[in-house]
Amino acid sequence: MTAEDLRLPPIDPVGPADAWHRVRATAARRTQHVSTRARLALVVGATSVPLASWTARFVAGGWQPQGDEALISIRVGDVLSTDPPLMGMRSTSGITAPDVWAHHPGPIDFYAFAGPHFLAGRHPAGVLVGCLLLAVAMVAVAIWNAHRAAGWSGVAAVALVVLAMERMFGAGLVLPLNVWPPMLAFLATLVLAWRLVLGQVGAMPAYVVCASLAAQPHVAFGPPVGLLTAGLAVLGIYRWWARRDAIWPLRGYHRRPTRPAYRRPGWQAVAAAVVCSLPVLIETLTFDPPNVVELWRLGTTTQTIAVGAGPTWHVLAGSMVPVGRAHVGWDSLVVGGVRQGVAAVLLVVALAAVVQPWRRFVRRPARDGALRVGLAVALVSLVPIWRVGTGMAERSQLIYLCILAAAPLLVTSLTIAWVGLTAAHHLRQSPLVVGAPVGVLAAIALAVTPLTGFAHLMQDRYDGDVARADRIVTAVAAALDAPARRGRPVVVESYGLVPWASVGPALQERLLRDGRPVYFDTLWAHRQDEDQRRIEYAPDSALRVLLRELPPGGKWSHDAAPDPAYTRVFAEDTPQGRHLVEVAIT
Numbered sequence: 001m002t003a004e005d006l007r008l009p010p011i012d013p014v015g016p017a018d019a020w021h022r023v024r025a026t027a028a029r030r031t032q033h034v035s036t037r038a039r040l041a042l043v044v045g046a047t048s049v050p051l052a053s054w055t056a057r058f059v060a061g062g063w064q065p066q067g068d069e070a071l072i073s074i075r076v077g078d079v080l081s082t083d084p085p086l087m088g089m090r091s092t093s094g095i096t097a098p099d100v101w102a103h104h105p106g107p108i109d110f111y112a113f114a115g116p117h118f119l120a121g122r123h124p125a126g127v128l129v130g131c132l133l134l135a136v137a138m139v140a141v142a143i144w145n146a147h148r149a150a151g152w153s154g155v156a157a158v159a160l161v162v163l164a165m166e167r168m169f170g171a172g173l174v175l176p177l178n179v180w181p182p183m184l185a186f187l188a189t190l191v192l193a194w195r196l197v198l199g200q201v202g203a204m205p206a207y208v209v210c211a212s213l214a215a216q217p218h219v220a221f222g223p224p225v226g227l228l229t230a231g232l233a234v235l236g237i238y239r240w241w242a243r244r245d246a247i248w249p250l251r252g253y254h255r256r257p258t259r260p261a262y263r264r265p266g267w268q269a270v271a272a273a274v275v276c277s278l279p280v281l282i283e284t285l286t287f288d289p290p291n292v293v294e295l296w297r298l299g300t301t302t303q304t305i306a307v308g309a310g311p312t313w314h315v316l317a318g319s320m321v322p323v324g325r326a327h328v329g330w331d332s333l334v335v336g337g338v339r340q341g342v343a344a345v346l347l348v349v350a351l352a353a354v355v356q357p358w359r360r361f362v363r364r365p366a367r368d369g370a371l372r373v374g375l376a377v378a379l380v381s382l383v384p385i386w387r388v389g390t391g392m393a394e395r396s397q398l399i400y401l402c403i404l405a406a407a408p409l410l411v412t413s414l415t416i417a418w419v420g421l422t423a424a425h426h427l428r429q430s431p432l433v434v435g436a437p438v439g440v441l442a443a444i445a446l447a448v449t450p451l452t453g454f455a456h457l458m459q460d461r462y463d464g465d466v467a468r469a470d471r472i473v474t475a476v477a478a479a480l481d482a483p484a485r486r487g488r489p490v491v492v493e494s495y496g497l498v499p500w501a502s503v504g505p506a507l508q509e510r511l512l513r514d515g516r517p518v519y520f521d522t523l524w525a526h527r528q529d530e531d532q533r534r535i536e537y538a539p540d541s542a543l544r545v546l547l548r549e550l551p552p553g554g555k556w557s558h559d560a561a562p563d564p565a566y567t568r569v570f571a572e573d574t575p576q577g578r579h580l581v582e583v584a585i586t
Contacts, residue, residue, distance in 0.1 A: 040147055043155060044140045047162045051139075054171035055132040059125045065176070066469035070505035072176045073127050074512055075107065078530070079114035086283035086529040087291055089178045090522070091219055096393050097301035101526045102294035106216030106280045109134075109181050122513050131174045131181060134213070138184035141210060142191045145203060149195045150370035153421060157374075157413040158191060164409050168322050178217040179403050185213035186221055187406035190381060193228045194374040197235065205268040207232075212276035219295065220400040223384035224407060231380065287527060294526075307398065312389030315401045316382070317343035319408040350375050350415045371418045378410040468498075468581075469506035472570050476545065476583050477510055479566050485585070489517040489542035491535050496557030498581060499547035507545065517542075546584045552577025561586050 065073045068089060075085045088104030113130030120126025139162055146154035165183065166173065172180050192207040215225040262268070274281075284290040318335045320343040354376040385408075389401045480490065490511055494504030504520065511518045519538035522528070548558040552574060561567070561584035570581045 036147070040144055040155070043159055044136070044143050047143070047159055047166075048136045048139055050166045051132055051135050051174050055128050055174045058128055058171070058174070062470065063124055063128060064466055064470035064473060064506060065124050065127065065509055066466055066506035067502045068178065068505070069127075069176050070469075070509035072110065072113075072178065073117075073124060073509050074505075075110045075530070076113045076117045076127055076130075076176075077122055077512060079111055080118060083529065083532055084279070085110045086279045086287075088216060088218075090524060090528075091298075093219075093294070093298045095397065097298050100294055100297045100301065101524060102219070102298045103291050103528075104178060104217060104219050105222060105291070105295065106212070106277065108212050108216040108276055108279075109176070109178060111279075112181070112213065113176060124509075124513075127176050128174065131176050134181055135173055135184050138188045138210070138213070141188040141206060142184070145188070145191045145195050145206070148200060148203075149191065149198055149374060150417075153371060153417045154191075154374065157371075157410070157417040158187070160413045160416075161187060161406060161409045164322055164413075165405060168405060179220075179400075182214045182217045182221050183403055183406060185210050186225070186404065187410070189214045189225060189228070190377060190406060190410055191374075193232060194370075194377045196232050197373050197377055198370060199239070201265045204265040205272045208269045208272040209276060212273075216276075216280070218400075218403070219298070220388070220403060222295075223388050224381040224404065227384045228377070228381060283529065287529075289526065307390060307392045307395055309390050311395055311398055312386060312392075312401065313340070315389060315398050316386070316408050319402065319405040320346055320412045322405075322409070346412055346415050349419065350379060350411050353415065353418050354379065371414055371421065375411065375414045375418065378407055378414060381407040382411065465502055468570070468572060469503050472503050472581060472583065473506050473510045475568060475570075476507055476585075477514065479568075479585060480511070480516075480543065480545075485543055487516070489519065489539055491538045491542045491544045492518060492520045492547070493535070493544065494520070494547045496547075496549035496551070496581075498549050498579070499557070503581060504547055507547070544586045546586070548582050548584075550580040550582070552579055556582075560584065 072089065078085055085107035088106050088109075091102050091104050093100045093102040112134050113127050116130040116133065117126035120129065142158050142162070143155055146158040150157075162184070165187070169180075169183070173183065174180075188210040189207065192203045192210055195203040196207060211225050211229060214221045280291075284292055314335050317340045321335070321339045323339075353372050385401060385404050389398060392398060392400075479485070492504055492508050492511075494500040508518050508520055519533050519535045519542065521535050544561070546558070546561040546564075548556055548560075550556050553576070560582075564584035564586050566583075566585040568583050570583070572579045572581075
């Protein structure tokens with residue numbers, strides 16, 4: 001061995017000045033990262049203020065779940081029971097496809113609300129807090145990932161969508177009815193899909209969770225989320241082939257993993273998909289027919305009479321340009337010609353923005369075109385929305401297109417952001433100089449101008465319905481708490497629209513919350529995951545509560561109960577006349 005062999009490799013000298021410079025550079029990067037996080041948290045907090053204020057108002061007002069919200073609260077309470085939910089809410093599939101008995105795709109929202117519900121001692125406020133936490137989480141996911149996708153221009157665009165949705169739909173966004181929680185989850189899903197198209201695969205697990213939160217509670221979100229997921233799967237396989245000349249998992253490609261499997265986004269996404277879909281998988285294997293078969297029958301039913309393109313375009317135009325008044329009703333939504341023209345111009349500009357060589361985005365995503373990629377994702381999601389709308393059997397079903405407003409709103413906001421950045425480039429100005437006035441004007445427009453009144457369609461008379469249900473339920477619960485009736489099982493029979501769709505479920509939820517065994521029937525032909533509560537299983541010792549109504553100008557919805565031990569009539573004055581609800585206990 002010679003002296004040359006023993007010579008050590010040269011070491012670059014690092015003086016005190018160089019070391020101090022590196023420490024300062026590292027500290028500056030960390031400070032900038034913390035500053036970015038703080039600003040993003042400020043944006044999330046500002047956009048979530050309306051959500052928190054609505055929740056506080058409901059809780060302070062003693063909110064009583066009624067109708068479908070009461071049924072959801074019952075199923076949330078079943079999460080930690082021996083009969084956990086395996087199905088979503090019952091759907092109105094019979095309107096579109098007679099003899100189809102489809103539930104909504106899954107019960108994930110029940111599980112999402114379960115933690116706060118049980119921490120609150122099964123009090124209704126727990127469900128409201130769960131809704132608020134989920135809504136704020138979806139806003140945070142959307143805004144955070146918009147920053148990862150396109151920086152502050154992406155944050156501004158997504159924050160504008162959140163503000164517009166809050167103005168359009170109001171306090172409904174923090175209620176547990178299954179049309180509300182998926183709306184902000186759908187926005188988060190679109191933003192995460194945007195990141196995945198850009199090649200940021202770290203968003204994969206979050207995409208699976210948000211897509212499940214959007215698609216499971218309501219069937220209307222299934223087509224756009226399904227198309228996005230299928231498109232992302234195809235794009236991912238193509239990118240794998242383009243980079244490795246092999247389609248996983250074909251044999252012949254054996255790359256040594258650089259990270260443990262549990263830290264790789266693909267395996268994390270698979271695990272998230274299994275967890276989110278586990279109740280649906282169990283239901284599919286144990287029920288006959290499974291709900292997926294009914295959903296397939298619903299999706300493949302051909303309508304002989306369809307709504308068509310005209311009414312569907314009015315709904316999409318009203319969602320893309322929500323500023324201004326419109327005729328909004330259960331049977332139609334009509335927007336003015338000016339707003340239709342603005343929506344058409346926005347679509348043309350958006351299409352022009354995304355028409356470019358897509359090969360660069362398929363193989364090597366470009367950061368400078370991030371806004372255009374987001375536009376492409378939003379435009380693709382409009383395709384199934386359009387298809388579903390034009391194929392609907394009844395105009396009243398167009399209300400379900402309104403809850404998909406995140407996609408058309410995202411098209412509008414990203415188009416405005418792209419035009420602003422393009423103008424800043426050509427004017428040789430900072431994007432902030434051009435974008436700040438545009439953002440301020442948009443915020444002012446959302447704050448002071450009337451918006452398309454989608455909220456009143458779903459929230460019309462909501463406070464009155466809650467107050468009526470609370471008044472009746474409180475009185476009946478007190479009557480059932482009499483010494484002779486305390487602790488006994490209860491059968492609830494509801495006849496008529498108001499008893500069946502509002503007061504009956506509210507009473508069932510209240511009695512179950514009080515610890516009573518409750519039995520009630522549903523108008524459903526197939527086996528369900530809560531059949532243990534059907535009236536046929538009630539013991540002979542059970543009390544019977546009969547609810548019936550007398551609508552203005554009509555007749556009683558059912559014969560009076562024979563020899564009731566307790567009876568009371570609740571009257572309510574409506575524009576059509578006096579409405580009566582009678583409660584009888586036998």
